Amino acid sequence: MTRPVFADPKTGFVFKRLFGSEEHKDLILALLNGLLELDRAHRIVSVELLAPEQRPAVTELKYSIVDVKCRDARGVTYVVEMQVLNVEGFEKRVVYNVAKAYVGQLGRGQLYPELNDVIGITICDFELWPRSEGLHVPMLSRWRMQEQHDGERGLGQLQFVFLELPKYDVSRPPQTVVERWAYFFREAESLTMVPEVLAQPPYVDALEAARTAGFSEEEWDAYIRAGMAIQDERGALSLARMEGRKEGREDGLRQGIEAVCQVLGIELTDARRQEMATLDAAGLAALIARIQARKDWQA
Template sequence: MNELLDPRNDFVFKRIFGSEENKDVLLAFLNRTFAESNEPPLSEIVLLNPYTDKDAPLDKQSIFDIWAKTSEGKLINIEMQLFNKYDIEKRTLFYWSKRYSSQLQEGNTYKELKKCVTINILNYSFLANDRYHNVFHLREDHTGLALTDDIEVHFMELSKLSDQMLPHEGGLINWLLFLKGADKSNWEVLKMNEPTLGKAMDTLEFLSQDGEARRLYEERQKFLHDEASMIEWATEKGMKQGIEKGERQKAIEIAKNMLALGIDLSLIVKASGLSEKEVKAL
């Protein structure tokens, strides 16, 4: 039997959670996620960019985030990050704002804007606390008064989970332990706690035995490793060259190094923090 594919690979993650036939898996995961932020359960979810065979691992047009919408119109974006692309907080707000503002068509009023939720699942540590699941809203500093409920950002850090954290009841941690790659010998316990996880496990096992799926997975895995290495190299070189020149100059150095390597414009924008217009001007 072939070794299991890594569900943290965004290509595999979308196959498991972002396909029409596994919409019940996504719904169960989201309900456990929202239960931890004291929100009512969802009864229905619509996939806005479901997985299809056109989602090629090396195609720059393929989007491996999962975009969904609730029956009330709330928008949800789920992103799996295997490697640290840096400035995740700024990237999150940037893409959240694009999703939020894209709702408003000509002639519409601001009242028609619906809540947007971003869920980042990270394979590395980011926040300076021990919580594996952190939820952010927009609130007043002193009183905790909410300005609006329209923005909600989740960070799930798989690196903060231990295989010894095996739970005795249902909840989000079961899903995250599955994604982290907890010992398969624990699957029965996780599935007993969260029955819908069984379908996610079956999907992963099927993909792991499918030759074409494995080939596509390995292509994507190599791409992700190469991308992470290039970003890390360019970032380190840019920081060394720009250490005396201030933050903006460091960002410019990073962008120039990545341009020289022929890295995709969108990745340069993410890694450097510069705008697309500023990168093009270089």
């Protein structure tokens, strides 16, 4: 198999290679400062990478999500996640991970004032808040608690940042730091050379770290397996959703038959219910049409 010039940074293997290794610690610093939109006076200058925690056994999240945890000199913890697939309960899981990192700081005998803030940064390869639903959440959104009457912000111990990659405007070159990061994550695997818009640090450094020519055979095999696993998960989720829609339509048709029978005074015997159970959506639709036309199941 011919290797692309650059590996996809959205896969777990490459994401951790770039943003979860001591060798490339400058990249996680640049990503944090960029997505948090910190000015020079407030920039994070150093972080300590934290050991990954054991994730709860949720099969549909086995490969499609990867995270990197780090802590800065002030004690603030950052949970940086790459999420490829949109699965049920995704937002709740993000909140759970950040809250878990927050309470996990408190050991036996420690006091609440010793707790430091936790910021969750999630990069989504899908629209978490779709534009088609009339929402106006920007590509980069930042969330924290606020008082509901006058909008006063507070309780900032838990904060959330989301970068929704599909919302990147592909009609023009990236202009801001955030847009360059979005462009990097979206387009890296399709690039054949370093584009001018990513020709300066930290983006060029991220591309060089993702250059597949530097992968050993074992690393390349791990990258390929990670990509295949994500495709398998994507297919499994798609199939489950299709089957769910099919089952929902069939349930609706069965309820429709019951309603028609009730109006027409037709008794739903066990035999008739068993017949309904053997029919797919097309068969159920045909049956309800026959009942309405009084060509089947006469009252």
